Every structure is written in C-alpha cells, then in structure tokens.
Amino acid sequence: MDFTIPENYRMMAETVRKFVERELEPISQKVEEEDKIPEEVVQKMRELGLFGLSIPEEYGGLGLGVLGECLVYEELSKTNACFRTRIGTNNGIGSQGIVIDGTEEQKRKYLPKIASGEWTACFALTEPEAGSDAAAIRTRAELKGDHWVINGRKHFITNGDIADVATVFAVTDPEKRARGGITAFIVERTFPGYHVGTIEKKMGLRGSHTAELIFEDCIVPKENVIGGDAMIGQGFKTAMKVLDRGRLTMGACAVGAAQKLLDLSVRYAKQRVQFGRPIAEFQAIQFMLADMATQIYAARQMLYHAAWLRDTTGAPVTKEAAMVKLFCTEMVNRVADMAVQIHGGMGYMKDYPIERFYRDVRLMRIYEGTSEIQRLVIARQLLREYE
Numbered sequence: 001m002d003f004t005i006p007e008n009y010r011m012m013a014e015t016v017r018k019f020v021e022r023e024l025e026p027i028s029q030k031v032e033e034e035d036k037i038p039e040e041v042v043q044k045m046r047e048l049g050l051f052g053l054s055i056p057e058e059y060g061g062l063g064l065g066v067l068g069e070c071l072v073y074e075e076l077s078k079t080n081a082c083f084r085t086r087i088g089t090n091n092g093i094g095s096q097g098i099v100i101d102g103t104e105e106q107k108r109k110y111l112p113k114i115a116s117g118e119w120t121a122c123f124a125l126t127e128p129e130a131g132s133d134a135a136a137i138r139t140r141a142e143l144k145g146d147h148w149v150i151n152g153r154k155h156f157i158t159n160g161d162i163a164d165v166a167t168v169f170a171v172t173d174p175e176k177r178a179r180g181g182i183t184a185f186i187v188e189r190t191f192p193g194y195h196v197g198t199i200e201k202k203m204g205l206r207g208s209h210t211a212e213l214i215f216e217d218c219i220v221p222k223e224n225v226i227g228g229d230a231m232i233g234q235g236f237k238t239a240m241k242v243l244d245r246g247r248l249t250m251g252a253c254a255v256g257a258a259q260k261l262l263d264l265s266v267r268y269a270k271q272r273v274q275f276g277r278p279i280a281e282f283q284a285i286q287f288m289l290a291d292m293a294t295q296i297y298a299a300r301q302m303l304y305h306a307a308w309l310r311d312t313t314g315a316p317v318t319k320e321a322a323m324v325k326l327f328c329t330e331m332v333n334r335v336a337d338m339a340v341q342i343h344g345g346m347g348y349m350k351d352y353p354i355e356r357f358y359r360d361v362r363l364m365r366i367y368e369g370t371s372e373i374q375r376l377v378i379a380r381q382l383l384r385e386y387e
C-alpha cells in the first residue's frame with residue numbers, strides 16, 4: 001500500500017488551507033448573518049480555479065482526480081459550509097453529467113464556462129413527490145419538431161437561484177421511466193419557460209440558497225440532450241453515475257468539518273477552567289476527544305482509499321462510495337454532538353461556530369442520498385456479491 005499523496009494535490013490543498021484561514025474564516029460569521037457570500041470572495045475563488053477542480057484540463061479545469069478534489073474539500077469544509085457549496089455544484093452534480101456522458105460538442109460549449117466559474121451550474125432531479133424515489137419524477141419532456149418542451153417543478157435545488165445552467169431530468173417515456181424513459185437535459189436559464197421559484201428557508205447552510213425551478217413549456221434544443229440522441233431515455237443512469245462520485249466528495253466535506261470541530265474542541269477544553277482545572281483534565285472530556293479523533297481517523301482512511309481506488313481503477317466504486325457517504329456523514333454528526341457537549345453552553349450560542357457546524361452537518365445525512373438510501377445501495381451490492 002502506498003499512502004503517499006501526490007505533490008500537486010498536497011500543494012493545492014495547502015493553498016486552499018491558507019485561503020480558508022486568511023480569506024474565508026474571518027468572514028464566516030458575517031456570511032452566516034447576511035446569508036450571502038460577497039462577490040469579491042467568489043471572484044477570488046474563481047481565480048484559484050476552485051470552480052473547475054474536477055473538470056478536465058482540456059476544458060479549462062484543473063483536472064484533479066477524486067482524491068485531489070477530496071483533499072481540497074476537506075480544507076474548504078473547515079469553515080462555513082456555504083463556501084464549499086458555492087463551488088460544489090460546478091465541480092460535482094452540476095457539471096459531472098456533461099463530463100461523464102456529454103458529447104464532445106456539449107463539453108466544449110459548457111465546461112469551460114463552468115470550470116472558470118463564469119457560469120454557475122446546478123442539478124435538478126428532486127421534486128416534491130420524488131426525493132429518495134427519484135425514478136418517480138413527474139417532470140415531462142416531449143419532442144416537438146426540433147426541440148423538447150419541458151413541463152414540471154423541481155425543488156430543493158442547490159444554487160438554483162443563481163444557476164446559469166441546469167442538468168434537468170425529465171420523463172420522456174412514461175412507460176419505461178427509470179428503465180429507458182428518463183432523459184437528462186442541459187437547460188440554460190435564458191431558455192423560454194425556465195423560472196426560478198421560491199428560495200427555501202433552511203435550518204442551516206446560510207449563505208447558500210436552495211430553490212425551486214419551474215419549467216412551463218420550457219423550450220430546449222434537441223442537441224441539449226446530454227450525450228445526444230443515443231442517450232435519450234438513459235438519463236437515470238447518468239444521474240446515478242453523477243451521484244456516485246458526489247458521495248465520495250461529500251465524505252471529504254464530513255471529514256474536514258469533523259477535523260475542525262475536533263481542533264476547536266481540544267483548544268476549548270485546554271483553556272476552559274472548571275473546578276479549578278482545565279476541563280481537558282477530566283476523563284469524561286478526554287474520552288470524547290479520543291472518540292472524535294478515532295472516528296475521524298477511520299473515516300479519513302476509508303475516504304482516501306475509496307478515492308484512490310476510483311482514481312486508479314476508473315471503476316465507479318458504488319458500494320465503497322455509499323459506505324464512505326454513510327460512515328463519514330454519520331461520523332461528523334456524532335463529532336458535532338460531542339463538540340457541543342464539550343463546549344457546554346458556549347456550544348449552543350450563535351457567537352461561536354460550533355452551533356453553526358452542528359446545524360450544517362445535519363444536512364449531510366440527507367442530501368445526495370439519505371443514510372437509509374446509502375444502506376440500501378450497500379446491501380444490494382453486498383447481496384449480489386454472494387449470488
């Protein structure tokens with residue numbers, strides 16, 4: 001086993017670590033209060049190449065492998081989660097449909113704008129009646145002459161309010177649905193019939209918006225089916241491939257946030273004095289710190305291994321990715337709970353970041369596939385292996 005992290009990945013992660021410390025962390029509470037990332041900070045993120053981490057170099061991105069992207073996400077997740085979410089859709093769910101299954105022409109047309117951050121991309125699968133059961137989507141696309149007409153409503157779409165382009169999943173054959181009847185489209189915000197609906201009010205992740213997207217006789221050119229005519233009806237498979245990759249990077253966000261919570265907790269435990277001594281001297285506190293560190297260590301190893309496996313074999317690593325998402329996101333929730341406990345009343349106060357992390361990490365067990373859905377994916381694969 002070779003655990004060496006490539007030099008270019010280490011350097012990129014180090015650059016991002018400094019950027020987080022110098023530029024993002026000092027404004028993290030302000031962004032929380034104002035629910036908005038300042039445009040000049042977004043511009044700095046563009047200059048660092050953060051919008052194109054995963055996009056191949058030939059289309060203007062940095063072309064990092066999954067491991068490289070995970071290392072960057074780990075660093076970015078040590079501050080307000082909205083910063084990672086701002087670049088997350090461009091690197092992940094918003095671009096990967098095109099990267100994985102797009103035609104050469106689609107890649108040339110869209111990826112450079114997404115990689116540079118000139119455009120924001122989003123992923124529109126979920127609907128009010130179709131969450132975990134994504135195959136139950138109702139949004140309909142019908143071919144009329146040389147264009148498709150899309151009608152339907154998506155909700156909970158990350159960056160939906162600011163996106164310039166969306167990967168939209170719609171039913172093209174109601175009989176076949178997930179088995180050849182769902183198609184993925186590239187839909188630009190300026191296409192007629194594309195509307196942004198309500199911006200949803202969330203428990204956390206302030207600074208990042210989640211919105212409804214409404215399609216009313218939305219006109220989409222024929223050539224905007226991801227992958228072209230041959231991929232009509234194959235959109236569900238595209239969605240699953242995109243989500244597979246995202247599960248690994250979500251694991252990295254969990255590990256980064258957990259590490260930050262541990263760092264804050266150790267420092268606090270060493271300086272907070274009760275009964276005449278730092279609380280770090282109490283075994284009850286030490287045990288929580290030890291459990292946090294151990295769980296982070298385990299999560300990080302499985303994350304790096306699965307990312308390395310995917311980078312070196314090119315295989316989808318579906319089971320491992322689901323395990324990573326499940327374990328790492330559940331781990332960070334346990335760690336956040338212990339962090340609140342170690343901080344006592346301070347952990348519950350808004351002046352301090354612990355409370356924000358506690359709310360923000362809760363989402364990780366829900367989006368891009370809930371913990372229950374990850375367990376289903378793992379179990380299905382496992383049972384197949386024993387056939």
Ligand SMILES: Cc1cc2nc3c(=O)[nH]c(=O)nc-3n(C[C@H](O)[C@H](O)[C@H](O)COP(=O)(O)OP(=O)(O)OC[C@H]3O[C@@H](n4cnc5c(N)ncnc54)[C@H](O)[C@@H]3O)c2cc1C
Pocket residue numbers: 122123124125126130131132133155156157158159202205210363366367368369370371372373376
């Ligand atoms: C802040 C936020 C951002 C999001 N961003 C996006 C985005 O950018 N694009 C997008 O398309 N979607 C997005 N989503 C949607 C997200 O992926 C869904 O919320 C998630 O998949 C769960 O769907 P649901 O909310 O409808 O819950 P449901 O599917 O209704 O689930 C409710 C509960 O039932 C459980 N459950 C459901 N089915 C089963 C089963 N078969 N076995 C056991 N338990 C089950 C679930 O695990 C959960 O506990 C976002 C959601 C949030 C909250």
